[in-house]
Amino acid sequence: MDVRGCGHGLHEEEIDMVAMAVTAVVVNTMSGMSLSSRDMLTQIHKRRALLQSIAEAPDCMATCEAVVQLCAALSSSVFPRQTPRWWIRRRTGGTWEDLRLCDDATDEYYRQKLRMSMAMSRQIIATCAAYVEKKVTHYRMPSPVEQVITFTLYRWASGETYESGTSAFGIGRATGLQAVRDVTSAPLQAYPDAIKWPVGRRRPQILRAFRDKGFPNCFGAIDCTHIYIDNRVGAPSDNYYDRKQKFSVQAQVVVDLDLWILHVHIGYPGSVHDVRVLYNSQLWRRAEAGELFDAPPENPPHGVVTRSYLLGDNGYPVACPWIVQPYRGIDQGPDEERFNTRQKVARGCVERAFERLKCVWRLFLRTHKTNLETLPQQFVAVCTLHNILLDAGIDFDENLLWEVDENGVRRRVGNGAGGRAAAAVEQERGRGLVAGCTSRPRRFDVGPCKREGAGGGSGLGGRWKDMGWCDR
Template structure:
């Protein structure tokens, strides 16, 4: 069709015969103006600032009308064909939604679009980040959040989808009542969380990775300053409280406080960044059981994790790397735990104090992560199949905000209880009732802790 249709100066060619007459300047100007209006109407629908887009449209149409005499007729014909084909195949969105489609309410999203001086504080309160960081995340995730055809509601734009997911994680609202204060329906909210979770895992999965290069040097230096040379991080578990899972044995998900929960094992550095996360097993699983089930155990045992140069310690001990843990783990060649006990030698007491101080990074990391993303701080109804992916997604957001320098408000770790008393929130970190049996610890693992304690005493 495109090859057989043309607009020469003498008229239109049909079946090899020139018919009709040449287009006048007024007719060409009218066609070009119509094409221009269609194009800019589409742009107007895609632009959040409708007033600015409308102004640009009027300027373009006015400029086009004043310069219509210089239009090339052949180029105009090609443009008309391209626009007609694009409209025919549905490449452009409709200028207005179908009459039976419900328009979405604005609510908090309209407030987030404000451009006054309060916008930064409003974004931090609702989404835990600045407008600049949000725009970067939304732009990165947009290719993964394509519009979906719907016959009953106007499709959500990518930035709206990101906002709804972030707001749910930050506020902890569960849509149990069908709607929430954000002005989003339950179905749309669940879909937004699912889509944004998948997009974050696809676009930002490298945000959770074992440090290498310059980042590794920074991590090792921070722990060395605390008295632990060649230490790569702190390890611990936290409980994510949930409603009783359907179609599952409730006893498996009960912790020792008789609350339904899921275990999450996390490794962090001194800057509170998440280096490794493993989540999904029932709350009844012991910390040591989580470690044996995780890929972290496989990588360490196969020699893939601690591959850097070794460090010499007293007693001729060499170490390629290790983690700091609590007494929920046995002392090993790559997990260093406190001595514990009541009657301690001064060297042991000094070591335990320093080890506790350094290991406090993991508790501060859980405080920041759960304090900001409060859905994982409280008991909530969730899909057990997608919960692990959601927790990994908020760990990714946790690292993004740390890298962006977003501060944390310590007031998020305090709340007023039912009795009216202000207290710290429960981070789901349970101290072990008693140390893990040390029978499995080898002589090399025990001497590593002694060598570190001796080094601290010598300094």
Template sequence: MEGCDRDGRAVLSSAEETAVAAAAVAVVRRFQVERAAGRMKVTLSRRQQRILLQRVLDAPDCVTTSEAVLQLCFAIGCGVVPRTMPRWWMRRRTGGTWEDLRLCDDAMDDYFREKLRMSRRVFIEISEACAPLLRRQVTFYREPLPPEQIVAYALYRWATGESYDNNTSSFGIGRASGILAVRDVTNALLRVYGDRISWPTGVQKQVGLRAFLDKGFPNCHGAVDCTHIYVDKPTNALDENYFDRKHRFAVIAQVVVDLDLRVLDVFVGYQGSCHDIRVIQLSSLSRRAGQGLLFRGPPVTLPGGVRTNGYILGDNGYPPS
């Protein structure tokens, strides 16, 4: 810079002004060149696209292929062709347990085991077997519940032990419908699977005895334990009779199973306050064992010196007998 003006501000010399002007012209010129090159590229790209499109349209099968693609897209959009369900990275909530059970994806089997204590395959088998007994006629006033929903609610009620007031809303039904559904499913299961729970005989008995023998329990027929089924307190019943150690109203179910968890005997009905020993003493299992109807095998001597014709295993809550 050379000198100052009358106000004391620095001013550019002639050479500096020429250099600044030349730089500005160069920048503007570069911008114009790049802009022209961009327009040329866009023009060439559009021209190439038109040429390619014309070649496709000139192909003999173009119209047929285009119509097929459009029809496929229309079918997928209308739901005729099912889409592949995505994985459950996060569990979706659709507003109810029944709606969640109706979804089909790779996390469904785990959801069935969590809510109904069984796989989806077993649930479908039970629903199909009980459907003829649960199907209702469509009337002028209402549309009946599908058998699958009735079975699902009853199983959910038994699996969770929740009250009718709490769990019926998850299935979109009322309290009265929930009570009726449990009764209907109970009667249907007794009619369809009434002969499934039985004490083993013949070959099945020998297979069970052999399985326990391989585990170190000779002449053992099964294992027994009790579980609590939570219920609403029966009307006009004493609270302390049905109040169990977990401070809930319940009845006791005594179950005998083999090594494959196949149920051999069930005894249900005593109040939740009863001890396991008291239940087995009052059960039909103890009565039949005392009459010699269960353990008829040859006597064996156990490691403790006990000689018996047969027995079932229990935890520390049962005294040796």
């Protein structure tokens, strides 16, 4: 082609078409920018100069030069590019930046980092955002709500330290500490009925499931687990060291056969016995008042009248009418052994619930640094998320139940559950630590979750605190 005396030029129509195509690319990339006013003004000047050079292109050399300039501008981030859809996930650096990518490859990444799908995490973030969002002030912009909630979920799921987690999310350590404080109460407010005693259609479903296991009128299984934490400065270590000489806090949980959590009671030091936790819980007060186990009694063939109850281990008192324990002693007949086997199998749901809860939210699986004032609310928050994921049908990765130790041996993780033996109950009774004692235990203050009228006396300050979120 020969244009303007140039043997290797382009027609004017072709030059105009190239210029129009380049102009269209430039204009399309101008939308969706989230820059400051000064940076936006600089970008506009650069684009205007580039468009001017394209419009005044005299021949093919100038046109090709304009195309080269445009490619160089795109590669130097003068114009933003749409995220390409790679067949593998494109790493951008940092966990938060990777979670922000919106291609199909990030769904598995969400399951790895947050233990849930991308759609489920967005639903939880959208529901909790109204309880976390802060006002814009004249001093600075608040951190994005999505980043704050995602960081808290990531810390609970990964169990990483604040130093490592905040670095992965590009925020400061103080911001991470405040983020956990702000987000902890959000699930409790956004999902007030996630943890509650079974009512409506769910109630007969639970009773029917336990009846199929051989335990009619059973509402669930009860047990305690320990949340291991670092010994904080000035803490009364004698109270918080459990029987395994670990610094911990007790948590009492009731679950059904579907691993749904029906009741949570947390806040007592690790040295407190399971029986004492029970006697000072809202569960005990409501059960003794006849508010919970009100199902009609059943009279099975060749049996006794069966009223409503829970399944528990030998750590609970025999005198409690609504907790069924295994037979004690070593000289047991075939019927007693058969009953103990069935009771242990049915009661295993609470152990499996602890395993799933702690393996998904691994912060509570190992010893970690935390604030004792917010620890009870954090645990209730992950129990709420536990029920939400069960309700949504999120599959549980069985590989989370296993880990490789320092010797390279693959073993099953421990969940810190289990009560004491029956002999320990008598030992505690002799020390005055169960019902009928006159001495008062040392107290543990969990801040805003306290319940008035749950005990009195002196100690660490404040009253006994009963989470009692199952009542909502």
